[in-house]
Amino acid sequence: xxxxHASKPAAGLSETQQLTRDTGxxxxxxxxxxxxxxxxxxxFYIFCxxxxxxxxxxxxxxxxxLPHYLFFAAACVHMGIMIYRRRARERQDxx
Numbered sequence: 001x002x003x004x005h006a007s008k009p010a011a012g013l014s015e016t017q018q019l020t021r022d023t024g025x026x027x028x029x030x031x032x033x034x035x036x037x038x039x040x041x042x043x044f045y046i047f048c049x050x051x052x053x054x055x056x057x058x059x060x061x062x063x064x065x066l067p068h069y070l071f072f073a074a075a076c077v078h079m080g081i082m083i084y085r086r087r088a089r090e091r092q093d094x095x
Contacts, residue, residue: 042084049076 052073056066 042080042087045076045080045083047080049073049078049080052076 050073052069056069056073059066059069
């Protein structure tokens, strides 16, 4: 038995199952970002969405990539507006 670990033996997980378990715990951890970056996040999303939409105007012969740019643009603008409205609602509820 390894010192510092639980006395219960491992359940015999496969490599894939162990990786999934470890990744799940990594993904569930909270990530802290600076307040300035957190405050600018909705504006960054909206800017990226508008930039991606404007980029579609300059794409000439690459028709296969246009739907990807438009989807990315719509998703970014939607996320930016959603985050902005949610934060505004929370500020209004707290006042």
